[in-house]
Every structure is written in structure tokens, then in C-alpha cells.
Amino acid sequence: MIFSINQDLLLDTINVIQRGLPVKTPLPILNGIKLEVFDDHLIFTTSNTDIAIQMIVNDSSLEVLSPGRVVIPGKYLIDITRKLEGRVEFSLVENRVLVIRSSNVEYKLHVMDVEDYPDVDFLDMGQPIVLESKTLKGIIKETNYATSQYEKRPILTGVNFKHEEDKLFCVATDSYRLSQKILPLSTDFEPFNIVIPNKSLDELSRIIDSVNEDVEIYISPNKVLFKFNDILFQTRLLDGVYPDTLRIIPTEFPIIIKFNKDELLRSVERVSLLSPKDRENNYNIIKLMVKKDYSVEISSTNTEIGDAQEVIIPTDDVVGPAIKIAFSSKYLTEALKAFTSNEVTLNFAGEIKPFVLKGDLDPDMLSLILPVRIE
Amino acid sequence: MIFSINQDLLLDTINVIQRGLPVKTPLPILNGIKLEVFDDHLIFTTSNTDIAIQMIVNDSSLEVLSPGRVVIPGKYLIDITRKLEGRVEFSLVENRVLVIRSSNVEYKLHVMDVEDYPDVDFLDMGQPIVLESKTLKGIIKETNYATSQYEKRPILTGVNFKHEEDKLFCVATDSYRLSQKILPLSTDFEPFNIVIPNKSLDELSRIIDSVNEDVEIYISPNKVLFKFNDILFQTRLLDGVYPDTLRIIPTEFPIIIKFNKDELLRSVERVSLLSPKDRENNYNIIKLMVKKDYSVEISSTNTEIGDAQEVIIPTDDVVGPAIKIAFSSKYLTEALKAFTSNEVTLNFAGEIKPFVLKGDLDPDMLSLILPVRIE
Secondary structure (H helix, E strand, C coil): CEEEEEHHHHHHHHHHHHHHCCCCCCCHHHHEEEEEECCCCEEEEEECCCEEEEEEECCCCCEEEECEEEEEEHHHHHHHHHHCCCEEEEEEECCCEEEEEECCEEEEEECECHHHCCCCCCCCCCCCEEEEHHHHHHHHHHHHHHCCCCCCCHHHHEEEEEEECCEEEEEEECCCEEEEEEEECCCCCCCEEEEEEHHHHHHHHHHHCCCCCEEEEEECCCEEEEEECCEEEEEECCCCCCCCCHHHCCCCCCEEEEEEHHHHHHHHHHHHHHCCCCHHHCCCEEEEEECCCCCEEEEEEECCCEEEEEEECCCCCCECCCCEEEEEHHHHHHHHHHCCCCEEEEEECCCCCCEEEEECCEEEEEEEECCECCC | CEEEEEHHHHHHHHHHHHHHCCCCCCCHHHHEEEEEECCCCEEEEEECCCEEEEEEECCCCCEEEECEEEEEEHHHHHHHHHHCCCEEEEEEECCCEEEEEECCEEEEEECECHHHCCCCCCCCCCCCEEEEHHHHHHHHHHHHHHCCCCCCCHHHHEEEEEEECCEEEEEEECCCEEEEEEEECCCCCCCEEEEEEHHHHHHHHHHHCCCCCEEEEEECCCEEEEEECCEEEEEECCCCCCCCCHHHCCCCCCEEEEEEHHHHHHHHHHHHHHCCCCHHHCCCEEEEEECCCCCEEEEEEECCCEEEEEEECCCCCCECCCCEEEEEHHHHHHHHHHCCCCEEEEEECCCCCCEEEEECCEEEEEEEECCECCC
16 A cells, blocks of 8 residues: 555545544554545545545545555544645555654554444435535534533424425424424425534534535434535434424514624623532523513622613614513523524513524524523 | 723733732732722732732823722733723722622722731842843843743742853853853942742743833832833742853864754654653754755654654854764753844754854854763
8 A cells, every 4th residue: 555645635535534533442443544545536534423534536636556444543643644745655565564664754553453343334425415515514513502412301302304295394492492494305205304503513514614515414214324525424323212392382472672793792791700610500591570660680699799781772662561580691602693683583472481582694593491480 | 099090001900910910829819909099190919929010000081080099909900901991990899899880880899908918028129230122031031931930940040140250140040051241330230149930030031021221220229120010010039059061161172063043943853753742751942953065954753653864065164073962852942032133053062062152143042952962
């Protein structure tokens, strides 16, 4: 196995492929990057218990003198590639040592036996769903933050993607707040109802950050495969039945208040500076009160530290009666950041009912927050 | 106590004064910032077991309606000040609650009793030593990195400043490497020989980073006070006798090799990528060998991971015989970064003797590294 490649191309590839390396694993070989060298292209593969990534490199700057296969310790290949410049030559000696040369530097890296690397089964590609990469990035940004970070109810640590009646429903909830995005999707596809782990979506989101082409999505009962550029990104799905969330979303909102998103965000951040940071002490709870003059007061109380309050003027007439409601400032802050719109409305169904955020420029999106009882 | 001040001025002040807050303390009042409000100026004070900082604010934008004194929880004053904009009003209510107002936001912060704040004795100011702030910053950058991070020999956790025969000797060593800077200093001052804790110098360095004026230095047997702008920065000194380091610095160097500093730095970083990171496994040891053709080879060996080697061409003829020497790449990397010069020389006294780094543009500076035995 002998080939040479430009450092910048190799670094781009490794920046993608390394996202499939495990954080820790009982199977040391998975800490390696599997590299297959063919006459005119390379295939890089990584995998862990959640995801598997494969990337094909097929560039005119690649020169292959002889093909071969090897598993390279991932951490060291990453560190080395970052520090090199210009042309990089690889040659495998006796299937045990990989010699990496660039300018005046030479590494002799002990490699692992390619026969020990477990088979990675990527899904057969039938008829894909196709989404613009921008749309897919949007869905992840708009929903993934609302998934649960705790394993108490594992099904809530993922985002539910459900295809039903010409629509794709994307929903995340940790049972205290919820985010939902609905997209049109043609009926060429069978209905499906899957839950993708939040960590897999995080990794996918980072990889498609610089991608502009469409993403093909292949779905099976326990795996989903995303294909774009020369990359295959496959993740396991979460087992179990995702709760029916539609019925907890209020449909009637007697009180609607419109805000400039950034102003509201900054106000909430200022007011929550003094609020307790741990869940036991009513994690980051702030109060929102519509006053008689229809200005809105946001406040927080911390018996030990002190109080904070701020008056914020809605950008439109307040609709409905006065209201006083308390909730986690963290939930509101994270929800606001997921919106594209500059103007958002807070839609209240009552003081002890969930309230809903909507945005002018996010017509298919809805974010819901459960209030906490006060006094 | 009622006054108002511009947010940017307050933030600049707090960014300095907060460096005197303790990381943790058995005396909760020290978590507060002491504020004294006079008719035409403010005095902020913080202190911990190592350092005390006092800053006077005397600006035309300050408006005092009534004077007073208070101790404000430091963390919250910092967080609040960062989030405000424009004009900020402070008023103290019944010596218990500090009301902070800015635009539409109002904080009511519980404060501490100023009578509980311990007295901070700043040194009487006699005849100071005066250094340009640039010079003082330079000394800290050039020496502090070589101090010990371990408390085994507490005296080595500081930098030794010694005034003797018209010279100021600044020395740091952790007993494996050493850095020394010598400056001319007129005989108007009594000789002194003090050791300043490395953490205090870190904090001082951060504060004077944006200072351009001269720094006045007042020295007593157990404290040193730095005065600049409207800031007093005082630190305790380390007890004990600093070792005589001059005698361990070789004076004859049969082998001298000149390098481009950045090239050498990058080579060392590349070659040490595979070297073990923990002290038990010969922490980051690399080998340097002068070859027959007077090129220089740097290499590292890690029995588990693999080997790395790089050839680097000196920027000038190599003086002296061939040599092979092994040492910590971390020590060389940190020493190189402390130099201003683009060209540095490595001066060897023998394979098992300490070697010395010097730089064309750092005439008063010397960095020494102890080799380790190999084979």
C-alpha cells in the first residue's frame, strides 16, 4: 500500500470521518480509522455503537502506487495530519508499520490488523427521501435542543421523525418543553415513524455544516442512512414508541404577545442572572407578567442573592387579558435561539397551561414550554 | 450611598479588580468587592490570601449624590455589569440592599456588612523601583513559565528577583529547567532578594497587559506593591532562601547550533506528537542529534505507538563536534515561546550537561534545560 495525497484534502476528510470514532469503547480496534486504498480512490470508515461514517476520496491530487487496506490509530492520524503541510506520502511496511512522510518529517506508526475491524453494514439504497442540506440543518437546530439529556426515558433522547399524510413531523421533547417542525413531504414514500438519537444528530449537523448539496435519506426499521457528497452517515434508531405529543399542544390562545426576539433574549438573560442555577432550587425560574398598561415585566427572585426585574415593551398591541406566568429562563432562551424570525409571539392558553412560541419567518415551527406553579 | 457611572468604565474597573477575588476562601466576605464612594471618586478593593488589589475611579462621567461604603457579592456584580449598557445607577437602601438600575432593568442585590471586611494594609510608599510596564510584562513572560507547579519545594513556585551590584536578576526554575533575565538597575536602591509567587505574577501580567505607563514597585521583607494607573497591586512573598542557580549554568559551550525559532518550534511539535504524555513514561522525551553533514535530526520513540523523526537545517554553520542529547519537548517548546528573537542558538556543554538557549534579540535572557540520560 503506497499512495500520496495533499494535506488539505486529507485534513478535510479526517475532520469528517473522526466524528465516527467512539468516545470510549471496549473494542480497541474501533479507535482506529479503517482505510482502503484502491487504484483510483480511497475509502475511510469509522464506527461506534451509535453511528458509522464512510467517506470516499476520489480526487485528481490522489496518486496510488499500490493498493491495500489498514486500520490506523485515529487519534494519532488526526494529530499528525493537522501538523503537516503540502504533499503527504503513505506506505505500509509488512502490514504492521505505516510510514507517513511529508517535507522533512517521517512517522512510523504501528497499525492494527484490518481483519479485526468489524463489518459495517450500510443500508441498501432503495428510494430515498431527499432534503436540501439547509433544510436538514434547520430541522436539527430547531428540534434537537429540546430532547432530553437524561436516560430516564431513553425514547426522549432522540428526535421523532414521522411521515404521515404528505407531511414530515419532526418533534423533540424532554417532557418540560417541546419543539415541533412540520414540512411538506410527497406521498411517494411509505409512512414511517422513527426516533434518531440526539448525539447522532449533533454529529450529522456538524458534518453537513459546510455541505450545500441535497441529502438522500434511506430509512429502515432500526437504522437510517444519510448520503451526501461522497459521505455515508448511518445511525442506529431508538427503540420504543414515541409519545403522542400533538394532544398536549393547546390550540386556543386568548393571550398573544409579540416581541423583538433579540430584545426579549437579552432581557431574559439579564433577569435570570441572579436566579438559582440548580434544579432543586427551581432551576432558573423567571416570572412574566402583563401589566395594566400592557407593558410586560420579567422578574426573578432569589431569597439569598436578591431580585431582578425588567420592563420590556411588546412590538405590537397585546391581545387578551393580563396574565402572570412562571417558567425556566433556560427553556425560553434555548427556544428563542432556535428561531430564525426577528419577531416572535408568545401565545398563552392560561397561567398553568403550556405556552407556545411562534415566529413570522418560521411558519412550520412551534416551541412549547410548560410553566411552573408559583405562590 | 447614591452614584451613577458609565457601564464601560465600570466594566474596565471590575475586570481589573476581580483578579483579587479568591478562588475559594473560608472567609465568605472576601467573595465581595469592597466599594467606598467619596464625593468625587470611588475606591474598589479585593483581597485573598496571596494578593490585594485597590483601584481608584476618578472620572468626569462619575456622579456622586451621596457617599457611602458597601461590600458587593463579586460574582454577581461582575455578571450584572457585563450585561448592562450605558448609564448605571447605584443606590444603597438601609445598608442591606444595593439597587442597581440601567435602562429598563433593576437589580436589588443583598450586600454584606462593610465592617466585616478585613483591613487591607498596603505598603507605605517610600522610594520605588520604576520599570516600564513593557519591561515588567517581558520579565514575567520570560521567567514565570519555568516556575514549579508543585508545592514540594514551595520556594520554586515563585520567581526570584534579586538586586545586586547595579543589576536585577530575575530567575525561575522547577529544578529541571531554568529561565534567567538580567536587567541593569541603578544603585539608588538597597539590595533585595525576594521571591514572588507565580500565580500573583500571572494575575499582575493580565492586569498590566493593557497598561502603557511606568510601574512603581515598593518592596518590603514580606510583601511587594506594584503601583500603576490608579491601581495598587500587592502580593505576599514566598518564605525561604532561593537556591543559588548561577553555579549550575555552564559557561563553556563547545557546541553551538543556530535555528529559526518558529521552524524549530514546529519541528519539535511535530516530532513530539507520538511521545508519551505522562511523567512516568518519560514525559515527552525527544532526542536531538547533530549528524555528520551538520544537519540536525530530532526524533522520538514510543514503543507502543511508533516513531517520529525530522531533519532540520540550522540557519548557520554548526560549531563543534557531533552530539546526541535527549530532553523534554515540553521544556524546549515553552522556552522557545518565551523568546522574542526569530533566531535562537542552542548551546551545548556536553551530552549529560544542561544546555542553554539564547536569542539575538534577547541579550539579557537565558533559558536552561536539563537533559535526560538515554540508552
